[in-house]
Amino acid sequence: MAKAVIFDLDGTLIDSAPEIQDAVNRVWTSRGFEPFDLPTLISFVGNGLPTLVRLAMEARDIQGEAYRSLHDEVLDIYNAADGSLTKPYEGVSETLEDLSLQGFRLGICTNKPEGAARHVLRLLGWDDVFEVVIGGDTLAWRKPDRRPLDAVCEALGASSVLYVGDSEVDAETAVAANVKFALFTEGYRKSPLSQIPHDYRFSNYDAFSKILMDVF
Ligand SMILES: O=C(O)COP(=O)(O)O
Numbered sequence: 001m002a003k004a005v006i007f008d009l010d011g012t013l014i015d016s017a018p019e020i021q022d023a024v025n026r027v028w029t030s031r032g033f034e035p036f037d038l039p040t041l042i043s044f045v046g047n048g049l050p051t052l053v054r055l056a057m058e059a060r061d062i063q064g065e066a067y068r069s070l071h072d073e074v075l076d077i078y079n080a081a082d083g084s085l086t087k088p089y090e091g092v093s094e095t096l097e098d099l100s101l102q103g104f105r106l107g108i109c110t111n112k113p114e115g116a117a118r119h120v121l122r123l124l125g126w127d128d129v130f131e132v133v134i135g136g137d138t139l140a141w142r143k144p145d146r147r148p149l150d151a152v153c154e155a156l157g158a159s160s161v162l163y164v165g166d167s168e169v170d171a172e173t174a175v176a177a178n179v180k181f182a183l184f185t186e187g188y189r190k191s192p193l194s195q196i197p198h199d200y201r202f203s204n205y206d207a208f209s210k211i212l213m214d215v216f
């Protein structure tokens with residue numbers, strides 16, 4: 001049985017909020033609604049695109065019947081994004097390379113739509129790095145339900161697992177799945193560290209190898 005490291009995507013491996021902000025603001029301003037600043041947009045991220053769209057609608061008092069077209073337009077822009085507004089956090093590429101060299105099985109468990117996640121992984125040249133990618137729309141459940149994380153663990157054939165994420169949702173998922181959790185503190189969390197359950201935390205990927213040595 002394999003050792004596996006499973007990552008969340010937005011706010012954990014990549015700083016993608018400016019890309020998401022651009023997609024939402026393009027759709028919102030095309031309909032005459034005020035755009036969102038980055039902190040406000042970040043406050044909508046974490047529970048997947050349907051929730052993000054609903055929160056952005058509520059913030060501009062947009063009625064429910066517009067939901068489907070707004071959602072689909074944002075998704076189309078996401079899926080066609082050129083990645084220029086998305087940046088891997090410092091040290092991520094080196095960490096992934098290291099993990100691969102050491103023989104870890106790698107997976108992604110994100111609430112980003114799977115197509116958009118695969119698109120950005122391709123743009124970053126990471127499409128061969130992760131053996132399994134489960135997005136917010138891959139299964140009938142999304143994080144914090146444990147089943148997406150369970151599904152990644154199972155597909156990787158992992159006996160020993162670390163989940164790495166940046167948010168309350170990731171922490172809750174790891175607790176539910178009974179998986180060890182490392183919190184990247186520089187992503188899109190909304191609460192103080194003391195309120196997010198975690199086994200490990202780090203603010204820089206330089207510190208990641210120390211966590212690995214402890215877990216495995
Ligand atoms: O799409 C979201 O809301 C969050 O995506 P994440 O699960 O990769 O952080």
Ligand SMILES: [Mg+2]
Pocket residue numbers: 008009010011012046165166167187188
């Ligand atoms: Mg995240």
